[in-house]
Amino acid sequence: MGLKELVGEVLDHLEGPFLGCPEVDTLSGSDHANMKEIRVKFGKQVWRFAFAFDPAQSAIILCGGDKQGMNKALFYKQLINKADARFDAWLKEKKNEH
Structure with missing residues (x-):
């Protein structure tokens, strides 16, 4: 399975009845x-992908990675910072479209 298939797997989870722990959790911070x-x-x-629902309730996958071999706190800090920046940009872009 390549990266393309992995992203497809993520999308299948978001569309299916699998939402909830342990597959999905809130990112604190x-x-x-x-x-x-x-x-x-x-x-x-186990890859972790950050996502959020936009105002139209569409799931926006923002970034992801494998934390294996990384410091847990550092991994999540980097993941959250990147996801926040990308979601801010997404929301700004959508606001400017209207």
């Missing part, structure tokens, strides 16, 4: 109360 992470197994790894 985000600027956005609705920032979540979804965990997807990829071989022996």
Whole structure:
């Protein structure tokens, strides 16, 4: 399975009845109360993807990675910072479209 298939797996989880722990959890420390992470197994790894629902209730996948071998606090700090920046940009872009 390649990265393309992994992203497809994430989307299948978001569309299906699988939302909830342990696959999905809230990301504490985000600027956005609705920032979540979804965990997807990829071989022996568990990838974590940050996502949020925009005002139209569409799930926006923002970034992701495998924290294996990384400091947990550093991994989540980097993931949340990147996700917040990308979601802020997404919301700004959508606001400017109207």
